[in-house]
Amino acid sequence: MSVFTYLLLGFLILCAISVTFSKKLLNSILIFMSYSLIMSIIWMLLESPDLAITEAAVGAGVTSVLFFVTLKKIHAMGGEEQDHEER
Secondary structure, three states: OOHHHHHHHHHHHHHHHHHHHOOOHHHHHHHHHHHHHHHHHHHHHOOOHHHHHHHHHHHHHHHHHHHHHHHHHOOOOOHHHHHHHHO
């Protein structure tokens, strides 16, 4: 394995650990997106482009959009600043 692959695997482990310690939901979603993109690159290095495209589209794309919509619906994104100003 090349140094680049080891570097990607290190970032993958770093993303997995940091999402567990993240206190903000928005940061967790962004770390999840990073995890999916890194995993997509690893799938390309393993010569599996079908899985790489699926991981990029579903993992980093559709799932992240659904998470953002959910955060907006539960007022967890952007609403905290307004709540503090009204008090």
